[in-house]
Amino acid sequence: MKFLRNKIDQLKKPFGKGEKWEKFAPAINALDTFLYVPNHTTKKGAHIRDAVDLKRTMITVVIALLPALIYGIYNTGYQYLHQLNGGDVAFMDAFTHGLWKVLPLIIVSYGVGLTIEFIFAIYRGHEVNEGYLVTGMLIPMIMPVDIPLWMVGLSVAFAVLIGKEAFGGTGMNILNPALVARAFAFFAYPTFMSGNKVWVSEATNVDAISGETILGSLAAGHEVHFSMFDMFSGAIPGSIGETSTLFILVGAALLIFTGVGSWRIMLGGVIGGSIMGLLFNLWDANALMAFPWYQHLIVGGFAFGIVFMATDPVSAAQTTKGKWIYGILVGFFCIMIRVFNPAYPEGVMLGILLMNVFAPTIDHYVLEANIKRRKKRLAASKQLKTA
């Protein structure tokens, strides 16, 4: 191990302070710190520090995404082969087909996104932030499987440049970058992002395959022929990573256990979504409204959005009270937009983006309450003095 370390130190020499390639240090540092946690010691402030760092936090989210991703890859192949041939599908056949379809999306997403991140890090002279590790994984997971790769690349570029760097980089963005990428693709290339032809692999090319989601069927008045178990386990058409509530819950368990994802936002989202679903059940004006509220929670992007998107700490509310309000409203609007949106029967993306915009406002009022308490105390103490 010593040998490897020495080798790296040698390689890093020309990137050192005052050396020839100093400007490119962030790039080489980013690679080095992926092998080793650096030997930096505390210079000021507390002399000891917690074992956690942003890299560990972000990797935890990536690990939490893996079960849903692996199932998503399998399901991509399963939906295609099942509709094409009927009957049972061997796991490896489905997985291979899925991998062949999904892997390029992941490579393009990471390739384009990380290139931009590295360029900005060198340009601005700061270290490469790890946030994109998560964003880059999320983006392919919320896309329909047959989206052309160049669209993914363009959406990623838009999300990183306009959604994040324009606001000042990691930690400063208002909107969740992964959802910005999806929203960009959704509004720029609607035919590839919605309708009844895109949600199963090859549905546009092969007539025998229906690429309709459950929500799409409901909106169009078609009959839904999926069982509750299918919806929960994820053997349904949809974006790559969103279908399996079961495996999303596995990820959610890791996020909650490690404290990386806010359970308050997740629980709030489920409460908000349930309430909205129940209200619509009572109203009962069309098939989408009549759709049982608990099934609303397990179809479409709701589970994925609430667990992995709404909990992004940068774009969510930051105060504890704010997180509850934010979570409940996210759930509320996701279902409301899903049911009312005439163009497209899904609302999770727009619901979360809407609440991203309002999250600072929620925090503002939570802080105002704190400020008001302080001012009241000051007034009381002044009164005491004059009395």
Added chain:
Amino acid sequence: MSNDIRIRKGLNINLKGEAEKVVSEAPRVKTFALKPTDFHNTTPKMVVKEGEKVKAGDVIFYSKYNEKIKFVAPVSGTLAEIRRGAKRRILEVVIEADDQDVYNEFDAKDPAHLSSEEVKAFLLESGCWPFIRQRPYDVIANPDDTPKAIFISAYTSAPLAADTEFVLQGREEDFQAGINAVAKLTAGKTHLSVGKGSSFFNNIKGVEIHRVSGPHPAGNVGVQIHHIDPVNAGERVWVINPEDVAIIGKLFRTGKFDATRTVALAGSEADKPQYYRVKIGSAVKALVDNDSADVRIISGDVLTGDKISADGFIGFYHNTVTLIPEGNEYRMFGWLPFKDNNIPSTHHTSFAWLFPNKKYKVNTNLNGEERALVVTGEMEKVMPMDVYPMQLLKACMVNNIEKMENLGIYEVAPEDFALVDYTCTSKIEAQEIIRQGLDLMIKEVG
């Protein structure tokens, strides 16, 4: 009268090398120093020149912007050297000590018969004034102010910090006399916070006793003030360390400024962690004979102390010297969750949090690199005040004075953010940011 303060938020960091409750007289070292850097926001104006003789209690320098505040020699000897740093800023005033102390003696006084002004004058003249610090801003108190209350925290919660009750053993009378004196300085109450099971302070009179329990930072006087009688805009409270109260008491009883400091030597790298009696400003050589580059010598505790060299001096206010290993090492794939569980962590991405009672040997590795603030909610877990730490830090970073004031800058001191330093995923220097924020407030608001 006694009131309970139960703190629930916070964090106890259990470290190896707790000081054994044995106290020995440290061997008398050759050199002592007053470090103007210990007195934040004070510019020293030298009185004594290099080579001149001083008695213990003689004025060495005073504050340039408030000439009443004097700083005196802790021991008698010869002023050996004035060490300066960049821009000729004085860093250390080194005194070569005589074998025996000769005191600059005053008349003993009974505070009961003195007015507030007379007590103040005596404290200023004797050089005891720097023991009294004010909140807000965490600087030496301005003698022209009248504080609304005085707070003394005799409950320590910082990792490996000296136990106040043990430090004050056998000095009850000095402590009581000190209380009698400082209580004169305020028209309001004098508050003394003690640990839950403590009995030593039961017989202390003239104070309001508060029983404090809970994890660090429950022992921080700022946290206690926040729960007892918070500082509002424009108000001043004063705080004094318990052992300094005893020094003030002894001054009133005997007329001598006896700068005895009981220091806990602690930490995993200390050969024999125990208590030592030294004089304020003693060279750390008195306690530690270790100039290895692999050991960090900290004057103070691991969260708020100052790094000093093996030839350095113990800080004016510090009563702990902590030795921990330097963390100048690489860890392969250290960013993997649930790896390296031997490093203490409050975050659940390591299993360390499952063993809160295990004692850890911890080094000075940053365990990562500084990043933009991303994770939310972690700072609030170690901030037992009605203050939003992240929002306040951000207000300080952008120098937004109105927002800082609104969010409670007057109620905090850098030490209250020490655990934020520790726990922050993005490794930001919260104590430094708060210090800069407070300095800005001193300049703009005063």
